[in-house]
Amino acid sequence: MCQQIAEGTRWTRCGHFQRHLVVAIVDCNTMRCRESSCARNFGPEIQKDIDAVDEYCFACRAAQAKAEGRPLR
Numbered sequence: 001m002c003q004q005i006a007e008g009t010r011w012t013r014c015g016h017f018q019r020h021l022v023v024a025i026v027d028c029n030t031m032r033c034r035e036s037s038c039a040r041n042f043g044p045e046i047q048k049d050i051d052a053v054d055e056y057c058f059a060c061r062a063a064q065a066k067a068e069g070r071p072l073r
């Protein structure tokens with residue numbers, strides 16, 4: 001399976017990865033890949049942390065605010 005290499009921010013409190021951009025596609029170079037539409041079915045994304053923030057990501061913060069019934073700041 002081909003894989004995408006993505007660069008982004010790692011939110012260290014929840015461990016989520018916020019992708020900024022896909023920098024490259026790693027071709028798996030198998031016969032099956034060339035014959036099939038493997039290129040449209042990427043394997044696990046390779047995540048490159050170019051930045052790390054000691055916080056929860058936006059999605060987690062929104063979910064926490066919703067769970068606690070308070071508006072998101």
Ligand SMILES: [Zn+2]
Pocket residue numbers: 001002027028029030033034038039
């Ligand atoms: Zn492939």
Ligand SMILES: [Zn+2]
Pocket residue numbers: 011014015016056057058059060061
């Ligand atoms: Zn998160």
